[in-house]
Amino acid sequence: MQNPGEELVGEYLKHILGCDFVEYNLYTPNIQGEIDVVGINIKAKEVYICEVATHLITGLQYVKNNQPDNIERFYKKFVKNIRHVEECFPNHKARFMLWSPIVKDQSSNAKHNQRRDIKTIQDQILTEFGVEIEPIVNQKYLKCLSELRSYARNETKELKSPIMRLFQIEEYLLKHIERLER
Template sequence: MKIEIGESLVSSYLNHVLGCRIIQTNWKTSGNWTIAEGEKSRAKAFYQDIIGSGHFDEIFKESTFDQLLKQAEIDVLGINTSESTVYGIDVAFHGAGLNYGSKEETADRILKKVFRTLFVMQTYFDQYYQFQSIFITPKTNQATLVLIEDLIEKAKGLIHDESISIDFITNDDFFDCIVAPTIKASKNENDTSELFLRSVKLMQLDSRKNLSITKDVGSKSIPSSSNGAVSERRTKKGMKIGQYVRHTFRTAYEQGLISKGEIINLQDPTYSKQTFNANFEVLRLNTRSISDAGGRTRYYAKEYYCDKYYLTSQWVESQWDLYLNWLKSINYSDSSS
């Protein structure tokens, strides 16, 4: 199977920057898969919100929800199992700038692709918590970009669920948020079969000063994109938030830092909301279900924490400071872990 350089870049980005342990290019559905109505419900509700908004009438006028699922192909799908996050990234390389016809047709096509990827991930990977649908391209002309960004902002206004996000990344943001961090994160990967990284290694062999385009990229900072898109993920001791929470919960309990009173607090939805901005109680007794009322898994199932409790798996970037403040309140220190 032929792998395009854009798909290889995205694969390397998902692998080395976003920490995905499962990556598949040209991901497609199968007609043999059976999807229950309950598995479609979350994506279908969002689809209804979109078509009812009045902003995207032209995009979906010839496509039902089920047709969108059947037509699905995602350029690169990545799953970060430790963070319960699924990424669907579509990529286009057009030398003269992103172009699928007129600027209006191009904008509509991009939004349809972004939405469809999100619907598919929510439906076929329902057991995961977070979903990010991203379209990236190195060059978009200003007239087209204005239309796409306007539609993206309108779409974001319809999202009232912190577990899903959409983004369009192009022009300088493409290089600052995708290319640069990928090169930086993979600089010590000397033995790789990844096409993009092998291309980078080749360019780094060029000793001619003016053509050594990858020499300084490792020192660049990684800003957020202009539409609030992907930025460098915060880590502690090399771990993203979900993995770090599990690690520190184990260690803190082993060190006797989580008291019986605090365990009671952590089972209280109000305390969990006020302390961590969590939508579920942080700890749940192991005799209870790990799923919510809609049947979606909300707790880590393979391990008990604090002796006999499930730990919620619903952690997002915005909770970092709240969680670190809680660790400080129980006198936890990374130096002792």
């Protein structure tokens, strides 16, 4: 079952990027593991491969043996994801994304810096595989949420996703209250 962070990403893939199919926690049998969210746009022959980390207090912070593990963890995940796409979607344009609402940017001299971790992951994957990882973090994440809210505001049919339905209720309620207060 997907978590709310993964559902937001899936809804963005459906409603904003036009994916026909979205799968959550896709098990990759030939390469052990799973991918958080995968979206497929059939007409455009695009596949979106998304890793999602929704940590609100600590930001993007994974730990292994009491040490930060962002770089190794996401490097391994994206290598696995790239191999899966090469095997299962050889004729599709692939977009690899890392979604995280809060990524802290500690000082440049800090031993651990979440923004720097993402840059390191991007550089390693680009150098080794020629693949770009698109971070959807902080302001860009907020922009994507705004796009989903705008979609919900303008949609008249009932949206099936609980998160999208909540956005729709909030947006329609705001319109209603504005009319009442005029």
